[in-house]
Amino acid sequence: MAMAEQSRVEPTARKSTGAALLKGAAVLGVAAVISKVIGTMQKIPLQNMAGDAVFGIYNAVYPLYILILFLATAGFPLAVSKFVAEHAAEGRDHEARRVLRVSSVVLTATGLIFFLLLFLGADWLAWLMGTAQTGMAIRSVSFALLIVPVMSALRGYYQGYQDMVPTAVSQVVEQTVRVFTMFALLLLFVQLGRGPDWVAAGATFGSVTGALAGLLVMLSYDRRERGACTPSRSLQREMRTSVSKNRNESSWSLAGRLLRYALPICLGTIALPVLTLVDSFTVPRLLAAYGLDEHRALYHFGLYHHGQPLVALVSMIASSMSAALVPAIAEAKIKGDWDSLRNRAAMALRFTWLIGAAASVGLACLAKPMNIMFFDTAEGSSAMSILAYTALFSTLNIVAGSVLQGVGAVIAPALYLLAAAAAKTAANAALVPRWGIDGAAAAAVAAYALAGALALAHALRATGVTPAVGRTIKPLLCIGLMAIGVLAVTQGLPALLDALLVTVPPRGVATVVSLAGVALGAIVYALALIRFGVVTSAELEQIPALRGKPLVLLRRWRLLR
Template identity: 45%
Template sequence: MRKGEVEHPGRVDEKCRGAERDRIYVRKKTGMLRGAALMGAAMLISKTLGTMQKIPLQNIAGDRVFGIYNAVYPLYQLLLVMVTAGIPVAVSLLVAEREAAGDGGGARRVLRASSWLLFGSGAIGFALLWLNADRIALWMGDSATAPAVRTASLALWVAPVMAALRGYFQGQGDMLPSAVSQLSEQTVRVGGMLIMLAVGWHYGWSDAKLAAGATSGSAIGGAAGLAVIAGYWMLRERGNSGYSYEGNGDGMTAESGMEHTKTRARDRLEGDGLLALMKRLSMLAVPVTLGALAVPALGVVDAFTVPRLLRGTGVSQAEAMSLFGLYSRGQPLVQLVVMVAGAMGAALVPALAAARVRGDEAVMRQQAAFVLRVAWGLGAAAALGLALLAEPINVMLYADDAGTRTFALVGCTALAGTVSAIAAAVLQGLGAVSAPALFMLAAAALKAAFNAALVPAYGTAGAACAGIAALTAAALLGTGAVRRAAGAALPARRAAGIGLALAVMAAVLVLAERGGAPLLGLALPPRAAASALALGGTALGGALFAAAVLRFGGVTARELRALPGGDALAARLRRWRLLPAAE
């Protein structure tokens, strides 16, 4: 514009509108990142609570009740996944589509359709479990599981509708209601379970009633989670009169602009009746549901095979379920390790996806190879630590050393579980979404076959070995898929560095257990001594492994610098002399 010339008012307005659009975009992007972080943190806390609550369950109620819970809960989880897994994603997609068009009424129609769909599906699932509880108990090999199956089924009245509301809020870009609901559900679930166990223990309930009380926590927690998110929804609807929520974290804004677009969207959506929306939601949910089924499938395989196969060896149904409880002792820690590994892998997905979109094959190959090496190294360290410290960890968590050999074998599955979790995240970043689910479903089929072959001869140790074999097959398949998709390779020198670090860690843990256990036993009560050895050994072994990996070249400074904040980390490690000077 020349000096002295007055800018046309229309241009000024256009610039203002452009600046406002930029500010709205930045606010929305920031809100999405914060929302994703909030949901990630809520999910991590919830899963940790859900995993670790099994320990007080066993401490209070014993191994048979623990076994019943671990047999029934995967079945409930599988049915819940079938009913709800993909719907929140589908609802969020359709709600986001309606909100983007400024059609709040259409978004509410999606919520109404999904609520009816999920309520009906939940009711069918409830009927299947409640009416067939005795038959399911017969299939599991212990009649005491029937009351637990029935109380677990009660959660199917509330959890599906809660899932629909979570998807609705996520579609609006507002993650806070879902996060608060998730934390409320899990906290109340654990609290409710512990209260029921305390009441049952006080009044001398049978093992069947104690297990039913424990599984009722799912319904109690689900009701609390539904109440919380329904409260958010009612407040939102009450304040929504004449307004449209943008979902950017800044509150309500009056509807304005885009009237032609809104009118067209409404005209198109008026034809979307409840049945049509239900059909579309179902079609969108199928791929996610199939992928999610792989997670509880292994637990269901164990629940329906291990107790029955143990009974075939001549033990009573009560003893068989107690043995199944002993077999389940190591699973919470393995699940915790795999969960943390999955979270680490998920953090790497955006960088891999960005490299794939850019077509930067060198970066994609380098990052995929690094992640695979870290997966095998961390998984091996976790498995080795759980196996070598099995006895003190067993005593620390469960007050005795019963089933320590099986505990150690179950701990070894941490290697394959970690690799599978991280490989699944990498494959997702590379665009291969369905492959990890297929690998885990194949592992479930292998687990059933290996259980049938090994449990009659070797008992719960055979079931643990079956898990190692089946999960290792899935881990190898996942690793091979990553190598093919990204061209990633595992250099022998880096692998040797990790192997040396594992050897150092193993030697120190063996010496610590053999030398420290007698000394601690003289100074502390048995459980306190075991706790000191388990926690001290875990900290010492982890620190030595990390230091040895760096010193022996398992991870290089160049690879660390490629990570977010890696420059500062590499510089600090060099000052601490943990990285070789040559790097």
């Protein structure tokens, strides 16, 4: 009876089997992808509805919020999940709850401190950015810091029990409500005739309502769990005995241990937001030296970010690959299976190069039609074309960084990103006053190339993988053929539509060209990789969707050796 009651005390998904762990990781992974897609693609209708001045304010403020949020939570979600998992493994659920309570108090305090920093220092931060119009948006988003830290503690608690469903559901709900609020307030303020500062503040306020919705989801799961807790008297007595035996650690001591574990994690996670934030504090101010006033600077800063959603989608592919890569390499290292470690690392880095390089060249070739298709303007297409090459280096950095994490070099990727942030600051100062947002895009490529090169060199050394420089010729040839096919579409399809006297509005033409270019480019590149033997039959057989008839057809058409 006591055991039956005890099972009711535990969270629903305390499952330690390998299948449960994989299921939990899959649930969280799907939720993360959905959240990232929603968060990335909402930028396109935001620009379409609000214009590039508002888009510029939003993209200046949001990276600042993300950095402050990372500082406010200070790596606590991972720390909470670790401590809770340890207590759960020993059956001390009361101590796991105490970890949640102490972390919630600490995070509420840090959230309040950083809320005051953003709210009261909004005008000063806007002055540092060189854009006074960002002040209202900074104040608007600051209220999320009163909510998100506690939600993060709850997520860490459930993840400690390997219950990923509450986190996954809250992530999707948070992003959905955030986007809904953003567009509702955007429409309201546009209809009321408010200026860009008000409209941008409405857009950033979506982070507040989204966070509140996510917190309510987590609290509903927590309330449901506690409502199911009806331990028997013997179990209550057992819990009191366990508490008295393990309560010698004070809450202050527990808070100190949480902080000591969380702070190194925090230092590692802020590197990427710092790199992103460099643009917010340098580009608008440097555009003044390029000859633009504040309004035009924000407008051009919005144009500069046209390429970011597309690059982010490419990076998401690398992130999904890296999610499986870290445990696979860590497992090989623990077993001492260096051959498997080298093979896994080499294959991951090779496919990153094949995907990232092709994506960069394809986005660069299609920059103008995609700019018109998504943002209804050709302005900023040159910056978008240059920025496309960050897709290669950012994916390379993500995957090489995952390889390093798998072999235990956890801090190195963060240090390389911080070095890239310093390089981005210097390159912005040198290039933006001369070339405007094209200079900022070139600086971004240089910064990500530095981070990617450092991470790649370290990963090759750590795994013993020897780069096959001679094997880059055929992939480059395949990319060249792809580029020829894409350029043939961009140049020939509009002329063909004119010759056929087909009347299509410019945005419609750009949409047709973009979609046709992506489709033809992907087909040409895939066939070229197969025909030239860059991708082998054995590698394709590892992909379940290609086994059977697709491979038979490729061999029949003599495309596969």
